[in-house]
Amino acid sequence: MENFYILDTTLRDGEQTPGVNFTLEEKLEIAKMLDKAGVKVIEAGIPAMGQQEIEVIKKMNCLGLKCELLTWNRLSKSDIEKSLETGVKNIHIGVPTSDIHIYNKLKKTRKWLIETLKDVVNYAIHKGCKVSVGAEDASRTDMDFLIEFYKTAEELGVSRVRYADTVGALDPFGVYENIKKIRSEINIEIDFHGHNDFGMATANALAACRAGAKYISATINGIGERAGNTSLEEIVASLKYIGKYKTDFDMKQIPVLSKYVEKASGIKLSKNKPLVGEAVFSHESGIHVDGLLKDRRTYEFIDPTEIGRESKFVLGKTSGKASVRNAMKELGMKLDDDKISQILERVRKGESLEKKKEPLKKLKYRVVGIFSGEIKLPFIFP
Known part of the structure; x- marks a missing residue:
């Protein structure tokens, strides 16, 4: 039994890096390489972006991969319908949960959010979907409300919840305390999704795993918005070699994945990038x-x-x-x-x-x- 699973979001959050635009061939190749390496879940994209994205995910779904494909959706029935067009029924619903997002971005209330969550998740499950739910900006969300949100999702029958440190606002100590608290309140799996704004995404993901999060969202080479996401190669190696966690991940695929994504993304790696940089050994x-x-x-x-x-x-x-x-x-x-x-x-x-x-x-x-x-x-x- 593995102690943790990687949920790779290179093709979703990674492609949200300014200037990164993978071709169809590149997306399919990355998906096959991730599957070969032993990634558990691939967040394949956002069907609501349009027909081109839907067609890419359809083709990905026909590759016969061993891992799960996951689509990303807003808290919207129309997004769920777009996901269903891909043939993938494993869907993730991202929900802004901090007051900054609820009141200032959505112009809604906490009550509205909970009621809409019930409506959309029930709709997706009724359509035969396996659903995971994410709390966007969880690290700046009131903890009591966050736990209410997760408990509601659990009662609705979702398979997993995501804790997103959307702006990289936490340190490992805060992550550990928060995930430990949430783990004591719910029974479903937790996915930690970290950003690297203060250079702590890998350390934060390690702390989340220690506290009970079994799924870790990551991107190859740590690409992503602003300072990027948790780096796949860094967190897998840290958990395996420092944390002594069990994993079936094929470590020899790390430089292969890294080089391919470096070329496809156009983002040149620094020579001292941990594990994959040209000069680190x-x-x-x-x-x-x-x-x-x-x-x-x-x-x-x-x-x-x-x-x-x-x-x-x-x-x-x-x-x-x-x-x-x-x-x-x-x-x-x-x-x-x-x-x-x-x-x-x-x-x-x-x-x-x-x-x-x-x-x-x-x-x-x-x-x-x-x-x-x-x-x-x-x-x-x-």
């Missing part, structure tokens, strides 16, 4: 390389090969003798300490020259190789 510091050569665990908490990555040693200004010696070994050369020291000195000088933007051709050495496919300078040898 690269080591230059002499102290680090020396430690890694003796025991990988000294400076790598997880074996990068478990998530389809590999370590790289990079020669540069902060390199030490162990780095150079290992580089020479890779090139099939065995040199004494004096020669190693000479090479290290030239590597460091070369690094300084590079930073001054002086042409590398001024270095009067010949290139003999490149170490592990990544290096800051040509590897030089007298």
Whole structure:
């Protein structure tokens, strides 16, 4: 039995990132890749957006995926009808629950919200739908009213409720307390949907899981509105390797998913993006390389090969003798300490020259190789 499930919303909330617009082919490919990786639920899109979105979800529904497809809807019977056109009867209804949203955006009341929830959920269930209900802006919703909202949804027969930290307003301590309180009041599953406005989406999702939320909404590479959503790769790895949670997620699919979505979305990843960034398993510091050569665990908490990555040693200004010696070994050369020291000195000088933007051709050495496919300078040898 898995301890948590990923509800991926790359194709819904992720596509709400300004400038991101996946093609039909990209959406279908992402869906297949998520299914292969072991995602439990894919939030496929918003049918109410129009016929084009409906057709995409129809095609997705014909892929024969093992995971569940989920459509996103407003608190509206017309949205439910649009979802039914896709052939997907697993629907999510997003409901604004904070007073900021109820009174200022909807211009309604809490009483109206509860009564409309009953009407729309009953309508969807009568149509044969499996329904989940989400509290939008739950983190700024009065807790007593939020629990009333969730209890009403539970009594109506929904399968799951969502707690959305819509503007990333919480820290892990607040998330833990809130989810723990809600968990003590209802018996159905809880889905935590976090945003990264203050850089705490992954930590908040981890806290939510600790408190009893079994479903975690996430997006590949953490894409999404504003600062993005909980990053799928970060939360899966955090729960598995730090939290010691059980999961059937195929960790080796993480870099595959990340690279594909990076290209399809047009959002370039930073080199130090946790787990998937180009440089996160690269080591230059002499102290680090020396430690890694003796025991990988000294400076790598997880074996990068478990998530389809590999370590790289990079020669540069902060390199030490162990780095150079290992580089020479890779090139099939065995040199004494004096020669190693000479090479290290030239590597460091070369690094300084590079930073001054002086042409590398001024270095009067010949290139003999490149170490592990990544290096800051040509590897030089007298």
